[in-house]
Amino acid sequence: MDYRTVLTTCTYCGCGCNFYLEVLDGQVIDTIPCKTHPVNEGKLCIKGWNVHEFIQSPKRLKRPLIRRDGVLTEATWDEALDYTVSGLKAIKDAHGSDSIAFLTSAKVTNEENYLLQKFARAAVGTNSVDHCARL
Amino acid sequence: MIEKVRERVRDLLSSGEVKGFLGLSNKYGNTGPHLFCDAEDLDGLVIGDWKGPGDARYTLNKQLIHIVRKYPDDVFGVLVRGCDDRGLKVLYTWNQLNPEKVIPVGIACSQDLADACECRKPYPDDFVAGEKVEGRASDSVARLDALDVAGRFEAWLKEFSKCIKCYGCRDVCPMCFCKECTLEDDRLVNNGVIPPEIPVFHLTRAVHMVGRCIDCGLCNEVCPADIPLRTLYKKVADIVDEEFQYRPGQELYAKSPLNILMQPSSTG
Known part of the structure; x- marks a missing residue:
């Protein structure tokens, strides 16, 4: 038997609530809000309370997909990155930098968000950067 | 207080009476639920007093249900206060836990906590640490x-x-x-x-x-x-x-x- 409570940070938004994931024999079975964490003090929203449900969802995207002839097909990271770079370059050459916008995420770290806006502004040349939490 | 709890848990684990003890632990700079399985590794064990009495209590009985649903034949120890002890009685009555497979390790709450909770019985029937204080109406x-x-x-x-x-x-x-x-x-x-x-x-x-x-x-x-x-x-x-x-x-x-x-x- 392997029972663990693993302290981690919620990935749903940028607040940074902490909870324990209850893990029994490698399966994540429940979420327990952390009482002593200064951000959430033992409280969570409905999304945080159910965070354990998506972790092991069979619907989770685990590999990059490229739409080929209208069908999403699995690809390697190198293929996906090459495809994206050549696509962005072609759009930028044909229509200019401001024809491209970047949508980033509240589910990633502050540093990753910084990198994406840096890429948008310095590499592509657009200020059009937004994020999924503006809903 | 914590030494008495630790002593009891050490006995339960080293004698093999329980497969694990579900209690609270200070880890990663926070207090949370933890299953102790090694009698020699009880340093982190706490009773859930973080900044004030009982302000880091958790639903240990609920977690115990999760564990015994998969391991119904094993015996587990669990940290209980007065309220958890009442909870065990109801969970036994409703067949969610088996009293023969649970060994509660009780602690009595302080008067401060009993007052804050307006608790009628701030102690379990049996406890290894703490002192019985007066319950109160709400x-x-x-x-x-x-x-x-x-x-x-x-x-x-x-x-x-x-x-x-x-x-x-x-x-x-x-x-x-x-x-x-x-x-x-x-x-x-x-x-x-x-x-x-x-x-x-x-x-x-x-x-x-x-x-x-x-x-x-x-x-x-x-x-x-x-x-x-x-x-x-x-x-x-x-x-x-x-x-x-x-x-x-x-x-x-x-x-x-x-x-x-x-x-x-x-x-x-």
């Missing part, structure tokens, strides 16, 4: 009872209107073990819609606390809107006690009022 219930019906109703509607429908009160509750929850029944609750129907949503839950709620207060602590749920369920428990002379967790295998109501009536 001032928060008395304050609301002093209002007239309209004032009381208005006060509760104001509290319920703060609800963000996170279901935290249900999710944290050690007595909420049902596989199908009324709070997700489309006939009673508008699922996936906020705000909740007021006061139906909260009163539905309050009615379901009849014969269940053991007054641990974790729902109150977990509520992001600070709705005084504990006061609501204390009042529900008072009514049931007055009408049926029943309080959940007072006595092992006591029949709940719902059981009494289901008896065929003599008038047939």
Whole structure:
């Protein structure tokens, strides 16, 4: 038997609530809000309370997909990155930098968000950067 | 206090009486639930006093249910306060835990915590640490009872209107073990819609606390809107006690009022 409570940070938004994931024999079975964490003090929203449900969802995207002839097909990271770079370059050459916008995420770290806006502004040349939490 | 608990847990683990002890541990700079399996590794064990008495209590009985559902043949120890001890009695009665497979390690709460909780019995039947302090009646219930019906109703509607429908009160509750929850029944609750129907949503839950709620207060602590749920369920428990002379967790295998109501009536 392997029972663990693993302290981690919620990935749903940028607040940074902490909870324990209850893990029994490698399966994540429940979420327990952390009482002593200064951000959430033992409280969570409905999304945080159910965070354990998506972790092991069979619907989770685990590999990059490229739409080929209208069908999403699995690809390697190198293929996906090459495809994206050549696509962005072609759009930028044909229509200019401001024809491209970047949508980033509240589910990633502050540093990753910084990198994406840096890429948008310095590499592509657009200020059009937004994020999924503006809903 | 903690040394006495540690000593008892060490004995239980080293003698092989229990496969594990579900308690609280200081780890990663926080206090949380932890299953101790090694008698030599009990340094992190704490009783859940973080900045104040009992401010890092968790639903250990609920986690114990999760473990024994997969390992029903093993014996586990669990840290209990007075409220958890009441909880065990109700969970035994409702066949969610087997008393032969659970060894509670009790601690008595301090007077400060008993006062803050307005706890009627702030100690388990048996405890290895702490001292028995006086239980007390609820001032928060008395304050609301002093209002007239309209004032009381208005006060509760104001509290319920703060609800963000996170279901935290249900999710944290050690007595909420049902596989199908009324709070997700489309006939009673508008699922996936906020705000909740007021006061139906909260009163539905309050009615379901009849014969269940053991007054641990974790729902109150977990509520992001600070709705005084504990006061609501204390009042529900008072009514049931007055009408049926029943309080959940007072006595092992006591029949709940719902059981009494289901008896065929003599008038047939």
